[in-house]
Amino acid sequence: MSKSSHILRPGKRPAKPPEMIATRVPISPSTNKSASMTIPISYLNSTLNCFAAVPRGAEELAAAELAALGISGAQPGKGGVAFSTDRSGLYRANLWLRTASRVLVQLALFPCSSPAELYAGVHAVPWQELITPEMTLAVDCSLRDSALTHSGFVALKTKDAVVDRIRESCGSRPNVDTASPDVRINVHLHKNLCTISLDSSGDSLDRRGYRLERNEAPLRETLAATVVALTGWDGSVPLADPMCGSGTIPVEAALMAAHIPPGFQRDFGFQRWLDFDKELWEGICADAEVGIRRLPVGLITGYDLDNRALLLAGRNVAKAGLEGQIHFFHAALQDFRPEGDKGVVILNPPYGKRLGEDDDLRELYCQIGDVMKKYCRGWTGYVLTGNLELAKYIGLKASRRYVLFNGAIECRLLKYDLY
Numbered sequence: 134m135s136k137s138s139h140i141l142r143p144g145k146r147p148a149k150p151p152e153m154i155a156t157r158v159p160i161s162p163s164t165n166k167s168a169s170m171t172i173p174i175s176y177l178n179s180t181l182n183c184f185a186a187v188p189r190g191a192e193e194l195a196a197a198e199l200a201a202l203g204i205s206g207a208q209p210g211k212g213g214v215a216f217s218t219d220r221s222g223l224y225r226a227n228l229w230l231r232t233a234s235r236v237l238v239q240l241a242l243f244p245c246s247s248p249a250e251l252y253a254g255v256h257a258v259p260w261q262e263l264i265t266p267e268m269t270l271a272v273d274c275s276l277r278d279s280a281l282t283h284s285g286f287v288a289l290k291t292k293d294a295v296v297d298r299i300r301e302s303c304g305s306r307p308n309v310d311t312a313s314p315d316v317r318i319n320v321h322l323h324k325n326l327c328t329i330s331l332d333s334s335g336d337s338l339d340r341r342g343y344r345l346e347r348n349e350a351p352l353r354e355t356l357a358a359t360v361v362a363l364t365g366w367d368g369s370v371p372l373a374d375p376m377c378g379s380g381t382i383p384v385e386a387a388l389m390a391a392h393i394p395p396g397f398q399r400d401f402g403f404q405r406w407l408d409f410d411k412e413l414w415e416g417i418c419a420d421a422e423v424g425i426r427r428l429p430v431g432l433i434t435g436y437d438l439d440n441r442a443l444l445l446a447g448r449n450v451a452k453a454g455l456e457g458q459i460h461f462f463h464a465a466l467q468d469f470r471p472e473g474d475k476g477v478v479i480l481n482p483p484y485g486k487r488l489g490e491d492d493d494l495r496e497l498y499c500q501i502g503d504v505m506k507k508y509c510r511g512w513t514g515y516v517l518t519g520n521l522e523l524a525k526y527i528g529l530k531a532s533r534r535y536v537l538f539n540g541a542i543e544c545r546l547l548k549y550d551l552y
């Protein structure tokens with residue numbers, strides 16, 4: 134048998150009977166409810182069981198994004214969405230999901246309360262069909278409510294089992310490269326149930342490739358995309374961000390409106406896998422390119438007091454391929470006067486936990502309320518803040534509140550109907 138016929142090729146069955154390691158039931162790494170439903174099947178089943186990790190609060194949106202890609206039946210859970218798809222779906226999910234930070238492909242699921250169980254469960258995966266001794270690997274680990282409590286130890290034990298299995302089969306072992314591995318393995322232990330996955334994204338999907346430098350408090354790209362999606366903005370009315378900083382909200386909005394895939398500027402982990410289907414991938418990218426449209430002048434605008442942040446915003450826009458399609462202005466919030474009788478205004482003010490102190494910010498939040506009330510009639514206002522005390526100073530009644538997380542900081546996206 135040729136070497137390539139041993140390679141994991143989701144969607145194709147190998148000539149020899151595969152080992153029984155995976156599960157047919159999509160399992161969220163954050164739950165073990167499905168443990169009793171585990172049905173061992175071939176890891177080369179044509180269906181890939183995937184899990185897209187998303188910021189908390191964005192799970193339903195991610196399921197809707199998958200449905201829009203033709204991937205139905207996604208199950209939103211806490212911090213992610215479980216779904217089944219084929220290789221084309223996996224590639225498209227990585228390219229197109231705006232809210233997800235990574236897409237994992239599950240290989241194995243087993244009960245695990247001891248180092249020996251961990252080693253045996255990982256060792257049972259035929260790693261030699263996924264990783265050659267010449268390739269590099271890294272192991273990421275997350276643990277919750279389990280007997281094994283040290284993530285560094287679990288990652289190390291997992292790595293040992295992987296490289297031992299490859300050495301037994303090939304005579305030599307791959308090296309570890311934590312910075313830029315060919316294959317990133319993900320171990321998730323929750324309530325003594327261990328899920329082993331391949332990370333098909335590689336670098337986090339937040340890293341779109343357009344942000345070259347960071348300003349003081351940039352919003353994560355996935356969170357900015359989540360905020361824009363929650364506003365329901367569809368590109369038919371103007372969108373303005375009067376405190377745009379490095380422009381993450383305008384850029385994510387523009388990528389959406391221009392139908393540019395968020396991952397168009399970057400590579401993905403699956404491109405270094407042995408089973409990478411270049412032709413399929415190039416077809417998916419070519420299809421995406423056909424749908425891109427140019428945005429009309431004035432559709433998306435950003436404003437900020439900080440010239441340095443605006444400089445970064447301009448560079449991000451250029452790198453994102455959106456030059457001339459978002460316009461930025463150096464302006465204080467008190468001078469913000471949106472044009473047109475309707476639109477969406479999104480503000481992400483400082484909220485005292487990372488920039489400035491609450492005392493200094495009360496006046497700013499009062500100003501946000503004043504400006505929205507006086508100058509944004511007919512528009513819909515949104516404020517993303519991690520400080521509910523400060524939010525009271527806006528002085529307007531929110532018609533809706535969404536709970537979101539900016540890293541570990543619990544935030545609210547507050548909606549204001551401005552009459």
Ligand SMILES: C[S@@+](CC[C@H](N)C(=O)[O-])C[C@H]1O[C@@H](n2cnc3c(N)ncnc32)[C@H](O)[C@@H]1O
Nearest residue numbers: 351352376377378379381438439465466481483
């Ligand atoms: C939390 S940051 C926004 C970050 C932005 N969403 C990003 O991704 O880079 C808040 C921004 O508000 C700006 N800002 C603070 N006070 C302002 C004011 N009175 N008028 C306009 N902008 C202001 C700051 O310069 C800062 O860039």
